[in-house]
Amino acid sequence: MQNFIKKNSFILILLGAVLLAILLPGPAAKGGLLHSEVTTKLGVWIIFFLQGLSLPTSELTSGYRPKRLHVFVLSWNYLWFPVVTGLYLIPVSLFLAPELRTGLWLLSILPTTVASAITFATVSGGNTSNAIFSTVFSNLLSVLVVPTVSVAYLAAEADANVPLTPLFSKLAMLIIVPLIVGQIIRKIVPGKATLIAKKSKKVSTGIIVFIVHAAFANSVQSGFLDELSGASVVAVIASTVGLLLLASWLVWLSSAWIRPNHAQRVTAFFCASQKSLATGLPLATSILAAAPGVVDPALVLIPLMCYHPSQLVLAGLLSGKFKAQSEVH
Template sequence: MVAFQTALNDEVIYWVRQQGFMLLLCAAVLMAFVWPQPGHANAVGYADLAADLSVALIFFVQGLSLATKKMLAGSRPVRLHVFVLGWNFILFPALASLLNAPMSFLLGQELCMGFWMLAILPTTIASATALTAASGGAVPQAIFVSILSNLLAVLLVPLLAVAYLSHASGADVSLFPVLIKLCWLVLLPLALGQCLRRSCRAWSIAVSQRARWLPQVAILYIVYLSFAQTVSSGVLTTLSIGRLLTVLCGVLLLLLLVSGAVWRSSGLINLGPGERVAAFYAASQKSIATGLPLLTAVFAAASLPWDTGLILVPLIVYHPLQLLLGGILVPRFNERA
């Protein structure tokens, strides 16, 4: 009995460590409901400045930790990268648009907009690479295409987001302020991190390894602030349990549809088993690490009339579900290998 209890405790501790970020993400959302004061109008200026600094910190640390030579090792085959990028920025948004049509009768404009914003985001870097490695897949290819997707997203996400926001609002949303803000918050910190990595390689590697927790803390803060502003605005009081369940079911359906379509279509382009696993994870996942800062910068520069916290709800829901599905599929992919 004692041995069983010890084993059970070890399993619980292991699960908590594996799902630590997901649990903290849920805690950040709950904290916004308990302590929404930073979202009040009087505190928004300081909170937005802190959010901007958090975004810059995320990309600075990514620049420090980005191994250029390792990334270039996975540049072949080209068809794998075209396949993943096509799903990231074309086919995924197309499926989301089809799903949005029937859900528009059940959800408000902000939540439907959130599905579209989720669909145009790049793939994950850390999760896609880690799940590919755990599944016996082609890790260099996963690294290369996931980084390429995130770099392209710096240009594509603002273009697609501004075009959609202009159409949805009927207003003229200028792209120039968005790009300027993204240059300050994304490109400049990323380039600075890369320059420091090239000039002070040993120091930058040591700092990036010790600061791996900083981007996660920054993401948690951005999530907390977004929901705190949502709670303070009183919009959630108009959001029923039924609409929340609809969002959850819609996100789950979108994840399963995309995952199934990605896996089946990846068998049509003559990829090896390991390359097919890398293509699956990179094409079906969406990055909260890159996507949330990009969307935050776009929303801030565009001065939207809607509640941005509600727009982020589908992304917040999709992130833990994709990790859960990826973890479930790891042993299945290993069996195939």
Template structure:
């Protein structure tokens, strides 16, 4: 557990520091277009590198364990959204439109990649299958998440969550860089694989840029005047309840479908996680700038809770395996 916390603690602190900085010194006026351009460049580079990292061999190998991967995808894009719809239908007056939208939005996102694989490895699970499942989830999520937003979410004012302009932005900022990076993998794949620290810096740096821009816009529009301590506490409770439910359901599905222990661990971790790396850039594309800060707040809370909970669970699995 200490190894996991040591890996993620600096980034968690950086996220919190970014929110504080945006609250004290938000981007305003003429600096906004410049910062938006820098943020867009970071997102494009992020998805380009993700495309370059995904090998075709992983896709082919993963297709062989299709029952596991279909179950992970169904958990991420069917079961999770159903739970999200149930949460936002609760009569909770403290949650306004953007905050409730954020709760639902986080349930529509793909799984994480790095942490899902890391926790699977610690728990002595099927690491190769975890790589495939997490990669498939992120690849499919580029198409599926915007489609689910359009189907299940309506923004204040009655407009659909995905407009023609949003689709164009997704294609240009997310899908096209991803496909280009994957097409260039035979030439740059080795370079990217050898520069893991650089990729991590781009990954996390892009997230911090988007978080800063999102919270800057939200602070300018009065986010912290609308979000009370009671609302934050309620969000925390709902995120904990959501994670507890999905962990119990993925564990139960692993037993119901008769998966081997190693594959059940993959379902538990890949099926219960939601990607901050994908969610923050997508929120910046799919929602109005003034709403993004409130929309991603539930996702940021859920992200920290899932890391802590899954670290404890992975360590417990590892101890049980050693005892056997």
């Protein structure tokens, strides 16, 4: 039991944050004691600043080749995953509320994970340097791709007029500026920057927990979550797990097309099929905050919160099998 709690501590803390928001929404709701309308933005700024400190952009040359592997990963992150999700939503939309469908679609255009994709690729016999290059490049690219595509989608889906210039100005200040500042500091004092980034991992985790808590607190306070039934919760969990299994299967099948060796194929699988909570949640929160009133943030975040633990469980189940296969190869 103790081992289970330790292994799943982050997920349990996230669920605790959601429960606390349901029971006591006042402090983290808009205008409350914690002033979440300001503190969440500050938290997003800090997360991307720390990412700027930790991204090893000058250390990626060893994982640059083969180029086709990284093209494959990026095409799945930002092209094929949304296409698969769009087709998947045709039947699934019959069972999901519009905000939950938006959450699944937003999930589909998020970048891959960094830490877990690299870790699982490494322990499964994959190529670590390839994993580092793909994950870092995907997350850097997400800053441009995700806001642009999301705004276009939200404007079309909600039939709303979302002004692009002020939106991108806000996102630039929240996301791009702190990333650049972090990278500049990393280049000036690389040793100290790396040390700060390593020691600050719990800070980023705490901020993510607070962002989730504040999103749900605002939804509870507004009464929006009252409309979410138990059947809807079951439907979104099942839909998210179904999307994970479908996308993972298609990623593995299609990875053979780039003619990789086994280590490269394992790396491509984890980098192409996983979605980042650490980068994705602040990105999604910033986009929704910059376009208020279009959709409810808490409901949009539910699919991402379901996908994250599900992909870790699947990766854990597959890592042993991949490792055994790598020893044969």
